Amino acid sequence: MHRLLCLTAHPDDEAGNFGGSLLLYRERGVETHVICLTPGQAASNRGGARTDQELATLRRKEFAASCEILKVAHADVLDYADAHLHRIDLYSVVAELTRRMRQIRPQVVLTFGPEGGITGHPDHGMAGIFASLAFQWAGRSNRFPEQLQDGVSLYRPQKLYYAAAPFALPNRQPISPPPATITINIGKFLEDKICAFKSHTSQAPLFPIFENGVRQRGAKEEFHLAATSTPGALKPENDLFDGIIED
Numbered sequence: 001m002h003r004l005l006c007l008t009a010h011p012d013d014e015a016g017n018f019g020g021s022l023l024l025y026r027e028r029g030v031e032t033h034v035i036c037l038t039p040g041q042a043a044s045n046r047g048g049a050r051t052d053q054e055l056a057t058l059r060r061k062e063f064a065a066s067c068e069i070l071k072v073a074h075a076d077v078l079d080y081a082d083a084h085l086h087r088i089d090l091y092s093v094v095a096e097l098t099r100r101m102r103q104i105r106p107q108v109v110l111t112f113g114p115e116g117g118i119t120g121h122p123d124h125g126m127a128g129i130f131a132s133l134a135f136q137w138a139g140r141s142n143r144f145p146e147q148l149q150d151g152v153s154l155y156r157p158q159k160l161y162y163a164a165a166p167f168a169l170p171n172r173q174p175i176s177p178p179p180a181t182i183t184i185n186i187g188k189f190l191e192d193k194i195c196a197f198k199s200h201t202s203q204a205p206l207f208p209i210f211e212n213g214v215r216q217r218g219a220k221e222e223f224h225l226a227a228t229s230t231p232g233a234l235k236p237e238n239d240l241f242d243g244i245i246e247d
Helices: 013-027 052-069 090-104 122-137 187-197 201-217
Strands: 003-008 031-036 074-077 108-111 159-164 182-185 220-228
Touching (some): 003 090, 052 201, 122 159, 187 201
Antiparallel strands (some): 159 220
């Protein structure tokens, strides 16, 4: 079976940046996984939550509702501190993600580039850095060898993609985004993507901005092929699973 892992920083990233592709590939029979590093407890929009813990609990529920709409096979929110991913121990986070890649065994991994996506959010950038290292290290016997027991074994994902966009948001810190190497037509899934994002009701003030931007962009999501397990020149692609070798 084809397997796709999407690694994000906050609840709502899965819908806003990757939702159409998650739906499209699930319909094609791909086993989809989403790992969100934080419960988003530092968000400016609080949804009536009085404490960070209340907001974390609320956003976990919203994330679950979104992933149900996106038909994600397996979704998990980890407990790293929102707005502090750049301050936590890199090695320990990469160890956790390497272990999960070895367990899930995805052929394709989706995440952000180190610039932090179109928002330039530092947490997005760090999520991409952690995911990129785990992508590289999951198949290496000299990285976290203590994990190689109880059915866990080395595994090399075959393709790593960063979210890409042909524009930058105004009035933000500057970013240097990766160029898109593939455009995925999400077609009929556009409305479901918007619906999934709106499952994050605590973030309702963002809904008009998000929906306007998504509709202007059209029924597509763009990605940058950042790494592959097979060395070679970049080739035109029509599908995230082009060239994938069956495990």
